[in-house]
Amino acid sequence: DAGVIQSPRHEVTEMGQEVTLRCKPISGHDYLFWYRQTMMRGLELLIYFNNNVPIDDSGMPEDRFSAKMPNASFSTLKIQPSEPRDSAVYFCASSGAGGEDYNEQFFGPGTRLTVL
Amino acid sequence: QKEVEQNSGPLSVPEGAIASLNCTYSDRGSQSFFWYRQYSGKSPELIMFIYSNGDKEDGRFTAQLNKASQYVSLLIRDSQPSDSATYLCAVRDTGRRALTFGSGTRLQVQP
Numbered sequence: 462d463a464g465v466i467q468s469p470r471h472e473v474t475e476m477g478q479e480v481t482l483r484c485k486p487i488s489g490h491d492y493l494f495w496y497r498q499t500m501m502r503g504l505e506l507l508i509y510f511n512n513n514v515p516i517d518d519s520g521m522p523e524d525r526f527s528a529k530m531p532n533a534s535f536s537t538l539k540i541q542p543s544e545p546r547d548s549a550v551y552f553c554a555s556s557g558a559g560g561e562d563y564n565e566q567f568f569g570p571g572t573r574l575t576v577l
Numbered sequence: 578q579k580e581v582e583q584n585s586g587p588l589s590v591p592e593g594a595i596a597s598l599n600c601t602y603s604d605r606g607s608q609s610f611f612w613y614r615q616y617s618g619k620s621p622e623l624i625m626f627i628y629s630n631g632d633k634e635d636g637r638f639t640a641q642l643n644k645a646s647q648y649v650s651l652l653i654r655d656s657q658p659s660d661s662a663t664y665l666c667a668v669r670d671t672g673r674r675a676l677t678f679g680s681g682t683r684l685q686v687q688p
Binding site for chain 2: 516565
C-alpha cells in the first residue's frame with residue numbers, strides 16, 4: 462500500500478481564498494483523522510471520522526473549517542475564507558479498527574499551507 | 578482541558594549514551610500512551626505504545642508508564658545521530674480514538 466496520500470503537498474494562497482486539502486487513507490482503514498501542526502500549538506486534532514461518519518469535530522476552530530468524507534477512500538478539509546493564522550502543516554492520518562493497526566495512526570506527508 | 582506536557586528541549590546527548598524523554602499527562606482517564614518520532618519536515622511515525630504500568634522494551638527503546646504519577650517516559654539506549662528528531666508523547670482516552678499530543682522534545686545526539 463502507498464500509505465496515506467495527501468494533496469497538495471504545498472499550498473500558498475491569499476487571505477480570503479478558499480482552500481481544499483485532500484486525503485486518501487490506507488485501504489481498509491476505518492478511521493481517518495485530520496490534525497494541524499504549528500510551532501505555537503503543536504499537533505492538534507481537528508476532526509476524526511469512523512466509517513465515513515464524523516465522530517468528534519470539537520477541534521475544528523470555527524465555522525470557516527469544514528471536513529467531509531464522502532466515501533471510504535477520500536476526505537477533504539476545506540477552509541473558507543482562509544486567514545493568515547490558518548498557516549500550518551495539516552496532517553491526515555488513518556488507522557484500522559482492530560489487529561495490529563488498531564493502535565497505530567499512520568500519518569500522511571502533510572500539506573504545508575501558507576496564507577498570505 | 579486535557580494536557581500532555583513535555584520539555585521542549587533540546588536534549589543533547591553524546592552518541593552511545595542513554596537518552597531519557599519524559600511526559601506527564603493531566604487526565605487520569607487516559608488509557609493508552611504513545612511515542613512518535615518526527616524528523617524535521619516529515620510526518621510523525623510511531624515508535625512504541627504502552628498501556629500497562631511498568632516497562633515495555635522494543636530494541637533500543639523502552640517505554641515506562643506510571644499511571645499513579647501520570648508519567649510516561651521513553652529511554653533510548655545506545656543513542657545514534659540518526660535518533661536526532663522531535664519525540665512526541667500522545668495519550669488516548671478509553672472509548673476515543675483520537676490522540677492528544679504533547680508539544681514534543683527535540684533530541685540531539687552528538688557524534
